[in-house]
Amino acid sequence: MPSGSGDVASRQILSIKEEPDSIVLGWSGPVQEPMSERVAAALDRYETDPRRLVLLLNSPGGSIEHGRKVVAAIRGRDRAIDTLVERAGVCASMCVPIFLAGTRRMADPEAYFMFHEASLNSNARENLKQWEISEAEKAFFSQAVKTKVTDELFRHDIGIRGVSVAWLAGMRKKIADRDVWMSGQQLVDEGSGIVDGLVRAPAR
Template sequence: MTPETRIRAGFALTLALFAALAFFALKSGRAVYETGPAMEVRAADGAVVFVWDKPVEAPMAYRFREAFKAARSSAGRIVILLNSPGGALTEGRSVIEEIDRMKRTHHVETRVAAGSTCASMCAPIFLAGEERVAAPDARFMFHEPTSVDYFTEEKADKPAFEQRMDAERFFERYFERSPMDAAWREKLRQAWKGQDVWKTGAELVAEGSNVVTRLDGS
């Protein structure tokens, strides 16, 4: 085999590999929407309630979009009940975009019930609600974003300066542009560096964070 033939063969093999990966990704993506976790939807107190008690991952945004299409004419208020450890930033961003679309025509309330948790990427989703209700013992966790390897799903190490840049971009996008109280936000900016910051619903209200606008039952 001549050098030119080897180059052509290697190029063809590379193209075939990329085509196979693209097909696998497309097939896997479709399967997520067909077989991925469902979302409970119910009616309560004149509102339509979306219940998401799973990680923030596909097909969460798709489930929100389809549920809203089906329920938009039955009520003017949407309640999103969250209990999630967080998850994928890209999926969380898509979920927030769906909530923003809902808010164009409906009042959207986010909730975290007693004994439930809203951690990591769940917190920006919670902040997207126009009214944000939590039980006094509901637990919230804020931390800097982490990078995950697509194939191994393990935490990917990045240089320190890249991690700082990622954290600043995340903070600006989801917290500086949120209804979070400005003074409390700056305290969070200092507190979350390299660690998880846990707060209860009662603590968030007592500290004037404006993360939670009302305690459940108050």
């Protein structure tokens, strides 16, 4: 069922697939309201169910603030919740910290992950436009904010359990002014620690 409103609503779907030994919650769409509320409600629904819980992700990313709410919803449950990205699936930008919130983080070798610098939200861009300073100064402040937010994102949201510090530092340098795409296989081969293991069989 689509959730949210407007254009975002048409691109947000939460599916639920029950199997004898697992429950797969499939999220497809941007990381924006009301993702955290819908994922939390689904997790609450199966709070006492003994079957394995899997959050299947296919997302272009979205809001850092809202992504952190989704992460909190996952980590706030007193049970294992695995994350998975299937073949040809995408986990980009703020989807990556959500993927990392999984107890066991699995991906198809041909799943794709994307890393990039943080972007200023619309409010920040509008506020910057109103400053009575030169365009060069606006560009400088814009880049300074992006750098600070990106550093915080890498340190607190991506640099967590099992992720290689050296690999993360290298990726932080690579993403300057560009998107970096990597497959599940490449992440494992490089020892990133982002993906715990590769799976070829679909979860549903």
